[in-house]
Amino acid sequence: MRNLPWKSVWITGAGKGIGAALAEALSERGCTVYISSRTPDDLEKVKQRCDKFPGLVVPIPLDITDHYQIEDMMKSWDKGAGLPELVVLNAGTHDPFPAQEFSASRCKRLLKVNLQGTINCLDPVLDRFIQTGKGHVAVMASVAGYRGLPTAAAYGAGKAALNNMCEALYLDLKGSGVKLQVINPGFVRTPLTDKNEFAMPALIEPEDAAQRIIKGLLSSRFEITFPKRFVYFLKLLRLLPNSWYLWLISHTVKTETVSTRKQDHGEQA
Ligand SMILES: NC(=O)c1ccc[n+]([C@@H]2O[C@H](COP(=O)([O-])OP(=O)(O)OC[C@H]3O[C@@H](n4cnc5c(N)ncnc54)[C@H](OP(=O)(O)O)[C@@H]3O)[C@@H](O)[C@H]2O)c1
Incomplete structure (x- = not known):
């Protein structure tokens, strides 16, 4: 198996799902992996599962919506070994709801994590990578950002924004020495997709997703996306009028019609 080019990696949202599987796969291949999420117990479990692997796993509990926590973490890296060479901004959440339950507060909650939280981390990471003229950052988006999908108005909007943002940053970063990639997976079986009440086509396991992400990170491609056949089909849909x-x-995706608006639609966003 090919040696990995990164000594150390920071993964957000690594307490479960894709992030946890990626942390395990990288630890197995000898990387020191800093893992973040809000739930220390989850991080501890991931660390314990990696005890048998050569790569050290270091839990750093962190809420990506909290500027101060991110700042403190950056300061401690600045004083110590420096920011890891690879950063995977994977943390995210989902709250599927139809138009009948659309509310500013619900959208704000989702976008605060998926979009603003990712931006909160990107800011100090890019700052440091640009200053040193090296570093590798990958942003987790989703194929749900390609086009509008039922019950995914807020989720899809956040992921579409991340795709657009990454394209812009990629162009700006040309020649800077900083590598930026976007990750757009199809369906992966995790606590996040366990919420889905529909049959998920081409569903893959998180361990499989982790291997595909590593392969993509090792490549020079801007977009890391899988599983291929499902994604090609979705890319084709993007071309349709x-x-x-x-x-x-x-006519193909089954959605339930909800007749009542949920109670919190009047909350301030
Ligand atoms: N699963 C899929 O099919 C799929 C497909 C495309 C894209 N994605 C994207 O892949 C990423 C990971 O998804 P997943 O399926 O692995 O989800 P998951 O199993 O729900 O795991 C999400 C992780 O993010 C953490 N997280 C959530 N809010 C956070 C916050 N404010 N600060 C720090 N960490 C936070 C969670 O831990 P805490 O709650 O303890 O903080 C958890 O460790 C997400 O960005 C998701 O949108 C997933």
Whole structure:
């Protein structure tokens, strides 16, 4: 197996799901992995599962929506070994809801983690990488950002924004020595997708996703995306005129009609 080019890696959202599987796979291959999420117990469990591997796993409990926590963590890296060479901004959440339950507060909660939280981490990471003229950062988005999908107005909007942002940053970073990639997976079986009440096509296991992510990180491609056949189909849908796309999705994806708006629609966002 090929040696990995990173001595140390920081992964957000590594307490469970894809992030945890990625941490385990990287530790198995000898990397020192700093793992973050809000739940220390989850991080401890990941660390224990990695005890048998050569790579050290260091839990750093962190809420990516909290600027101060991120700042403190950066300061301690600045004083010590420095920021890891590879950063995977993977933390994210999902709260599927239809238009009938649309509310500013619910959108804000989701975007605060998936979009603003990722930006909160990107800011100090890019700052340090640009200053030193090296470093590798990968941002977890989703194929749900390609086009609008039922019950995913807020989730899809956040992931579409991350895709657009990464494209812009990639162009700006050309020649800077900093490598930036975006990760757009299809369905992966995790606590996040366990919430889905529909059959998920081309569903893969998190361990499989982790291996595909590592392969993508080792490549020079801007976009890391899998599983291939499912993603090619979705990319094809992106090319369809709106009327064809909306007709096709509304006739193939089953959604429940919700007749009442949820109670918190009047909350301040
Ligand atoms: N699973 C899929 O099919 C799929 C497909 C495409 C993209 N994705 C994306 O992949 C990423 C990981 O998804 P997953 O399926 O592995 O989800 P998951 O199993 O729910 O894990 C998400 C991780 O993010 C952490 N997290 C959530 N909010 C956080 C916050 N404010 N600060 C720090 N950590 C936070 C969670 O821990 P705590 O709650 O303890 O903080 C958890 O460790 C997400 O960005 C998701 O949108 C997933």
